[in-house]
Amino acid sequence: MATIYERGGRWYLNWREDGQQVRRSLGPIEKRQAEAFRVEKEAELRGLITVTRGVTVSDVLTEYMDWYLTARPSTHRQATSGLRRFRDEFDSSGAEDLNPAAVEVWASKQAQKGQAEKALKLARAAFNRALKQRRISRSPMLGVAIPKSVTSRAPPYYRPSQMRKLAKAVHGDLWVFLANTGLRRGEVVKARRSDVRDGMIYVESEASGRTKNLRWRAIPLNAAAKGALKALGKDRLVDAEADTLTHWSIKEARDAGLTGSIHWLRHTFCTSLVQSGVSLHAVKDLAGHSSITVTEQYAHHAPGAGKAAVSKIGSWSRRK
Numbered sequence: 001m002a003t004i005y006e007r008g009g010r011w012y013l014n015w016r017e018d019g020q021q022v023r024r025s026l027g028p029i030e031k032r033q034a035e036a037f038r039v040e041k042e043a044e045l046r047g048l049i050t051v052t053r054g055v056t057v058s059d060v061l062t063e064y065m066d067w068y069l070t071a072r073p074s075t076h077r078q079a080t081s082g083l084r085r086f087r088d089e090f091d092s093s094g095a096e097d098l099n100p101a102a103v104e105v106w107a108s109k110q111a112q113k114g115q116a117e118k119a120l121k122l123a124r125a126a127f128n129r130a131l132k133q134r135r136i137s138r139s140p141m142l143g144v145a146i147p148k149s150v151t152s153r154a155p156p157y158y159r160p161s162q163m164r165k166l167a168k169a170v171h172g173d174l175w176v177f178l179a180n181t182g183l184r185r186g187e188v189v190k191a192r193r194s195d196v197r198d199g200m201i202y203v204e205s206e207a208s209g210r211t212k213n214l215r216w217r218a219i220p221l222n223a224a225a226k227g228a229l230k231a232l233g234k235d236r237l238v239d240a241e242a243d244t245l246t247h248w249s250i251k252e253a254r255d256a257g258l259t260g261s262i263h264w265l266r267h268t269f270c271t272s273l274v275q276s277g278v279s280l281h282a283v284k285d286l287a288g289h290s291s292i293t294v295t296e297q298y299a300h301h302a303p304g305a306g307k308a309a310v311s312k313i314g315s316w317s318r319r320k
Contacts, residue, residue: 001015001016002041002042002045003038004026004034004035004038009028010025010026010027011026011028011034012024012026013034013037013038013041015041017134024059024063025062027062037054040054055095056093056094056095057087057090057091057093058087058090059095059135060126060136061123062087063126063129064126064130065080068080077242079118082110082116082122083119083123086119086123089106090103095135096137099140100140103123103140103141107146116146117147120144120146123141124146127141154297155267155297156264156267157264157267157271158179158258158264163175163268165256165257166252168256169252169255170248170252173229174188174228174232174238174245174248175249177225177228177229177237179265179268179269179272180221180222180224180225180228181201181221181225182269182270182286182287183203183266184263184266184288185245188237189236189240191203191236191237191238192236193233193235193237196229200219200220201218201219201225203216203219204216217286246261246262249264270295270298271301273286273298274299274301274302275301275302280292280295280296
């Protein structure tokens with residue numbers, strides 16, 4: 001049985017398939033149009049027709065972004081910003097009629113801004129989700145080549161002298177705490193005093209606030225982190241949203257004569273560990289990286305990294 005309902009000026013279509021509840025956004029349409037979709041879906045569920053027409057690119061991507069907000073709320077805004085531009089470009093196109101060549105032309109323009117790869121990967125995931133839900137019979141994204149980013153730089157971080165400047169900022173205790181724990185901004189805004197126990201802060205994945213890789217971890221608090229913790233909130237450690245923290249960090253870094261953002265503090269944590277001789281596998285666990293490949297971007301900071309190797313060459317330039 002299919003049903004419709006309206007919320008926030010948009011109509012939604014509900015039905016059950018393979019024992020699971022499925023919801024589809026119909027957009028800001030009139031009730032009679034929503035009813036037409038319901039009747040069509042009802043006929044499809046009864047096996048009377050096979051329907052894939054009428055589903056637009058906007059339908060597929062809007063539904064995916066709604067799902068993403070529930071599944072990954074802490075990264076939703078940042079992750080889906082590029083996907084919104086993709087939707088706005090191709091919103092009225094039929095989901096199965098999307099021209100892969102047109103998508104690649106759009107992607108080439110976005111690549112100059114460094115935004116193409118992420119948007120296309122999310123678009124592919126959105127169409128795959130619609131395919132699994134049988135809303136479409138094929139994904140046009142299978143014919144789209146996703147360009148690799150041509151940018152590859154060492155992760156930026158704050159040096160000790162720069163951290164001392166940040167420590168004097170309005171939210172200096174917060175910046176010191178993040179640089180000594182490696183928490184992501186989405187993790188610290190949901191952190192509470194109850195998460196601090198046994199000399200550690202526990203970052204746990206829950207339905208109300210999931211970690212990026214859906215795994216929990218515990219970070220021991222060093223003296224600097226414990227000192228900074230005293231100045232943070234008595235319930236929520238930070239009474240602000242993630243985007244607010246980003247704005248604070250950029251402004252206060254600029255006021256201190258520095259560049260960078262809140263994510264530089266996480267880079268600072270990982271870099272400092274590697275510079276101190278901590279193994280990459282230990283850094284991976286403390287930072288909560290999804291794989292050792294992510295952690296390897298800090299490998300060049302290991303004490304003596306590469307020095308022994310390059311010292312073996314260049315003998316031709318030495319004077320006798």
